[in-house]
Amino acid sequence: MRQEGRLPPGQSLTLKWPVLHYGSVPRFDEATWRFQVAGLVSSPLRLTWAEFLALPCAEVTSDFHCVTRWSRFDNRWEGVQFRTINDLARPAPEATHAMVYGADGYATNVPLPDLSGENVLFALKHDGEPLPPEHGGPLRLVVPQLYGWKSAKWVCGLEFMPHDRPGFWEQNGYHRRGDPWEEQRFDSD
Ligand SMILES: Nc1nc2c(c(=O)[nH]1)N[C@H]1C(S)=C(S)[C@@H](COP(=O)(O)O)O[C@H]1N2
Numbered sequence: 001m002r003q004e005g006r007l008p009p010g011q012s013l014t015l016k017w018p019v020l021h022y023g024s025v026p027r028f029d030e031a032t033w034r035f036q037v038a039g040l041v042s043s044p045l046r047l048t049w050a051e052f053l054a055l056p057c058a059e060v061t062s063d064f065h066c067v068t069r070w071s072r073f074d075n076r077w078e079g080v081q082f083r084t085i086n087d088l089a090r091p092a093p094e095a096t097h098a099m100v101y102g103a104d105g106y107a108t109n110v111p112l113p114d115l116s117g118e119n120v121l122f123a124l125k126h127d128g129e130p131l132p133p134e135h136g137g138p139l140r141l142v143v144p145q146l147y148g149w150k151s152a153k154w155v156c157g158l159e160f161m162p163h164d165r166p167g168f169w170e171q172n173g174y175h176r177r178g179d180p181w182e183e184q185r186f187d188s189d
């Protein structure tokens with residue numbers, strides 16, 4: 001659905017669902033998979049797949065904007081809100097950013113205020129179907145208000161940090177925050 005004011009500057013709408021990542025799709029093994037939360041937290045987490053699935057589930061619909069200039073509207077995501085993980089781990093007041101990790105060795109930094117919104121979640125499903133491996137299945141982060149590279153696929157954990165530190169793309173010239181409405185594409189923007 002095209003709607004006035006929904007497309008950030010310099011973006012084009014796509015009806016397809018492009019697959020974009022660096023490297024190859026990591027293998028998922030339910031027996032050895034763990035979701036780890038570390039760093040500046042009162043309760044570090046190390047959840048098994050069964051424990052993760054037992055967390056309360058939420059559903060949100062959001063638009064997705066990739067820095068390579070495509071946007072996809074109305075993605076229906078189901079999963080565990082970041083808030084839920086945050087409440088379990090209880091970060092210290094000094095924590096300002098998180099480094100989010102993917103099982104492929106990916107890392108991306110996100111300011112904590114950008115993670116606290118109700119539509120930020122660790123997604124297990126997209127448009128009613130289990131998340132396909134090429135789109136980050138079985139679990140990916142979704143941070144809809146930032147460019148897509150912040151939405152780490154195959155997410156396996158995060159680290160709460162007392163300051164900002166660049167992740168993979170951020171070390172390679174991409175913006176620290178990546179707000180599509182401000183066109184924060186590159187470090188120099
Ligand atoms: N682990 C991991 N997550 C990643 C990436 C990646 O290379 N590795 N690429 C990012 C980029 S640049 C985008 S645009 C989205 C694309 O998600 P999609 O393939 O489901 O469309 O995944 C993001 N998450």
Ligand SMILES: [Mo]
Nearest residue numbers: 066067148149
């Ligand atoms: Mo991207």
